[in-house]
Amino acid sequence: xxxxxxxxxxxxxxxxxxxxxxxxxxxxxxxxxxxxxxxxxxxxxxxxxxxxxxxxxxxxxxxxxxxxxxxxxxxxxxxxxxxxxxxxxxxxxxxxxxxxxxxxxxxxxxxxxxxxxxx
Amino acid sequence: xxxxxxxxxxxxxxxxxxxxxxxxxxxxxxxxxxxxxxxxxxxxxxxxxxxxxxxxxxxxxxxxxxxxxxxxxxxxxxxxxxxxxxxxxxxxxxxxxxxxxxxxxxxxx
Numbered sequence: 001x002x003x004x005x006x007x008x009x010x011x012x013x014x015x016x017x018x019x020x021x022x023x024x025x026x027x028x029x030x031x032x033x034x035x036x037x038x039x040x041x042x043x044x045x046x047x048x049x050x051x052x053x054x055x056x057x058x059x060x061x062x063x064x065x066x067x068x069x070x071x072x073x074x075x076x077x078x079x080x081x082x083x084x085x086x087x088x089x090x091x092x093x094x095x096x097x098x099x100x101x102x103x104x105x106x107x108x109x110x111x112x113x114x115x116x117x118x119x
Numbered sequence: 120x121x122x123x124x125x126x127x128x129x130x131x132x133x134x135x136x137x138x139x140x141x142x143x144x145x146x147x148x149x150x151x152x153x154x155x156x157x158x159x160x161x162x163x164x165x166x167x168x169x170x171x172x173x174x175x176x177x178x179x180x181x182x183x184x185x186x187x188x189x190x191x192x193x194x195x196x197x198x199x200x201x202x203x204x205x206x207x208x209x210x211x212x213x214x215x216x217x218x219x220x221x222x223x224x225x226x227x228x
Binding site for chain 2: 104107108
């Protein structure tokens, strides 16, 4: 069965960096585009970034462009999100999600990893 | 970037029909997807492109589109349908981007 498991969250001081990961299993990871979506506690969902199935293209929300980097290692079935210059407003649960096919149809989601930016 | 607007809260009596709407200019160009999220859980896809229902989603869930509005209808709402519902779609101002609605909290009375 399809599984997405995020890890790497934690409490980080403002200005520091963090990398969160998403381990995929149960499907051919290299065939799917993957997204990161975040959710501030008690608030709504915010799309963060997408990476194509082969890593050839990446796109970011304006709110994170220049600070966040999405990447993937298809040999290890793992998706990454590098977050630099962390700000308090980056505090959120970060979800990875699989895209059915170059769309906004996210058919599988991980359980999320909480990133808290606080001094 | 474009926006999607949802009513913050909607309620429905047990067994009745409720429609949750999502409005935005991007919906004139792209279909909406719909996600159900219960407290402490990850979102679950309940409706996707061209109003398709993923396997395992009850057929009381249906989707429709008209102009700049997408709708998710629950016919015969059950207690377990109480949740937050989010729509999303491609951003027509940059179709490599995705935009989410603000979410609708559905209460089943």
